Amino acid sequence: MKSKLLIIGAGGHGKVVAEIAMKMNRWSEIAFLDNNESKRSSLKFEVIGKSDDAFRYICGYDLFVAIGDNRIREELQEKLEKAGASIPVLVHPQSIIGNDVSIGMGTVLMAGVIINCCSKVGKGCIVNTGATIDHDNVIEDFVHLSPGTHIAGNVRIGKGTWIGIGGLVSNNVSIITRSIIGAGAVVVKDINTAGTYVGVPARGV
Numbered sequence: 001m002k003s004k005l006l007i008i009g010a011g012g013h014g015k016v017v018a019e020i021a022m023k024m025n026r027w028s029e030i031a032f033l034d035n036n037e038s039k040r041s042s043l044k045f046e047v048i049g050k051s052d053d054a055f056r057y058i059c060g061y062d063l064f065v066a067i068g069d070n071r072i073r074e075e076l077q078e079k080l081e082k083a084g085a086s087i088p089v090l091v092h093p094q095s096i097i098g099n100d101v102s103i104g105m106g107t108v109l110m111a112g113v114i115i116n117c118c119s120k121v122g123k124g125c126i127v128n129t130g131a132t133i134d135h136d137n138v139i140e141d142f143v144h145l146s147p148g149t150h151i152a153g154n155v156r157i158g159k160g161t162w163i164g165i166g167g168l169v170s171n172n173v174s175i176i177t178r179s180i181i182g183a184g185a186v187v188v189k190d191i192n193t194a195g196t197y198v199g200v201p202a203r204g205v
C-alpha cells in the first residue's frame with residue numbers, strides 16, 4: 001500500500017469514492033485523474049492529469065478506478081493490474097461486513113452497506129449506498145449494485161451485471177454475466193440470457 005491515492009474519475013461517483021477514502025484515514029494525499037480538461041478539482045482534491053496518465057503514477061500512488069460504467073471500469077482496472085498497480089479496497093467505516101466475507105481489489109463498499117457471512121464480492125465492484133448482500137452469495141467481478149439493492153441468500157450475480165436502484169433479487173437465484181436489472185425490479189428466478197430486465201417480477205424488455 002502507498003501513502004498517496006489517485007482516483008480515476010472525478011465525477012459524481014468519484015466524489016463519493018474520495019469521501020470514503022478520506023474517512024478511511026489511510027492516505028496522506030488524495031488526487032484525481034479525469035479526461036475532462038475543464039475539471040481542475042473535485043471536492044477539495046486536485047485533478048492532476050487524464051485517465052491515460054494513470055500508468056505514469058503506478059510507482060507513487062495506490063490507484064482506484066471510480067468509473068460507473070462496468071465495462072470501462074473493467075477494461076481500465078485490468079490494464080492497471082497487468083501493469084502492476086496497487087489497487088485498494090475502499091470500505092466506508094459505516095458498513096457492516098460479516099465473517100468469511102471476501103472482497104476483491106478495486107471494489108468500493110459505500111455507506112450503509114451490509115454483507116452477511118460467507119459471501120464473496122469480486123474485484124472492481126461497486127456496492128452502492130445502503131445495498132445489502134445476504135449470506136453465501138457470489139457477486140462476480142465488475143458488478144454494480146446500485147443504492148438500496150437487496151440480494152437475498154445463495155445468489156450468484158454474473159460478471160459485469162448492473163442492478164439498478166432499489167432492485168431486489170430473491171434467494172437461490174442466479175443472474176448471468178453482463179445483465180442489466182432495471183430500477184425497482186424484482187428478480188425471482190434465474191436469468192440465463194443476458195439482456196435488460198425490468199418490473200415485478202423482472203421480465204426482459
Ligand SMILES: CC(=O)SCCNC(=O)CCNC(=O)[C@H](O)C(C)(C)COP(=O)(O)OP(=O)(O)OC[C@H]1O[C@@H](n2cnc3c(N)ncnc32)[C@H](O)[C@@H]1OP(=O)(O)O
Pocket residue numbers: 128146147163164165166180181182183184185196197198199205
Ligand atoms: C448513485 C447512482 O446514481 S447509481 C445509478 C442508479 N441508476 C439506476 O438505477 C438507473 C437504472 N436504469 C433503468 O432502470 C433503465 O430504465 C434501464 C437501464 C432498465 C433501461 O434503460 P433503456 O435501455 O434506456 O430503456 P428505455 O428507457 O428505453 O425503456 C424501455 C422500456 O422499459 C420501461 N422501463 C425502463 N426502465 C424500467 C424500470 N426500471 N421499471 C419498469 N419499466 C422500465 C420503459 O418505460 C420502456 O417501456 P415502453 O417501451 O413501454 O415505453
